[in-house]
Amino acid sequence: RRKAKSRRMNATSGIKKAGEANIAVSVRVRPLNRQEEVDGRKAVVKAEPLKNILVQRIQGAVNPSNREVQERFSFNSTFGPETSQEDLYNSVARPLVIETLHGYNSTIFCYGQTGTGKTFTMEGVDFNNWVHSSGEGILPESAGLIPRAVDDIFKHINESGVESTVRISHLEIYNEKLQDLLAPLDNAPEPKIFNGKGKDHMLISGLEEFVVKDTAEVLRFLKVSLEKRTTAQTGANERSSRSHCIFSLTVHMKETLADGDDVLKVGKLYLVDLAGSESATVSSHTQETRNINTSLLTLGKVIKELNEHHRHVSYRESKLTRLLQESLGGKAKTAMVATVAPTDAAVDQTLNTLRYAQQAMNVKNKPEANERRSRKNIVREYLSEIERLQRELAA
C-alpha cells in the first residue's frame, strides 16, 4: 500500500506547474580524434536512441571479475559524433532563438571538460579563418551556434518586416574579473554588474554594446573579440579553459497594431561557453585549490540549491551566477549542452559531467516575455468609456 502511494507521488511530482519550463539539457558526444584513434582508444560513451547516453567501462577495482559496467542516463536530447552543426542548432538553439524574437530572454550554456567540444559547439571550427571569406549570409557547415543564431535572427527580422534593432556584446569572466572583449581600448576599466529593475534583472555598466545590421558585421566583431580572448595572455589555452565567455545579443522590436498601438518587445540571447568543468574539481589527494573556479563552483552550487528548493540561492557568490541569475530559476528560457569525450580515458570526467547535467534538468524557470504596449489610443479609449457611462446614466 505504502509503495503504491509513493509511486503515485513520484508520478505527480514530475508534473510542471503552468508557466514553468525546466532547463532543457542535451548531451553531445564528440568523435574520437586522430590521436585517440592512433592510440587505439575505444569509444565507450554512446548517444543511443530514446535520448539516452550509455557509458560502458571496465571497473576492475570495484568489480574484481573485470566485468563491463554500464550506466545509462536520459536527457532531453542526445547527439552522437555524426551530428552536424546544423542539426544541433536546429534541435537545441533554434527554438530559443525564436523565443528571443517573441520577447523572451534565452540562454544556452555549453558545459563540459576541456577538449570535449564546447567551443566547437558555440563558435565552430577555424572560426577565424572563415569569418572573412564567408561573405554575406553564407555560413560553412562548421559554423557553430553563435553565427547560426545571429544569422537566423537577421533572417527572421528581415522576413517579418518588424522594426528591430540588434545589439551585441561579448564578455569574458576570468578569475572573477569581467573583461569586455569588444572594448576598443586594451586598458578599458572593468565592467561592473548592477541590479536593474526587477529582482533578477542584472545590467552591466562599462560594457560596449554595438548596433549591428547583418551577420557579416557580427562576424567581423567576433573575429576581433575572439582574437582578443586567445591572444590576451600567454598561456592562452590555460586561460580559455578557465574562463567563461558570454556572447549576448539583444533585439528591440516595435510592431504597430491595426488600432495604432505599438507593441514593444525586447529579447535577449546569451550564448555561454563555460570554463572546462575540470576547473571546478578539487583533487581530493592534494586538496589543491589552485584550480578552483569560483564562478563554475557557484554555478554547480546554485543548481543544487534550486534542486533542493532552498529559500536562499547563492547567486551573489560569483560573477557568472549573478549575471545569469535570470537564466537559473528565473524568467528566462534556458538550455544546456553538456559536451563529453567518447573515450575510456575520460570516463570519470564524463560521468561527472553527465551527473551535473542531470541536476540541471531539474531546474525550473518561469519564462516571461518582455513586452509592453504603448497606449497611443488611451485618450480615445477613455473618451469612448465616458460616452458609454453617460449613455448608461441617461438610460
Ligand code: ADP
Ligand atoms: P573545448 O572548448 O570544450 O575545450 P574544443 O571545442 O576546443 O573543446 O574541441 C577540442 C577539439 O575537438 C577541437 O579540435 C575540435 O575541433 C574538436 N571537436 C570537438 N567536438 C567535435 C565534434 N563534434 N566533431 C568534430 N570535432 C570536434
Ligand code: MG
Ligand atoms: Mg574551448
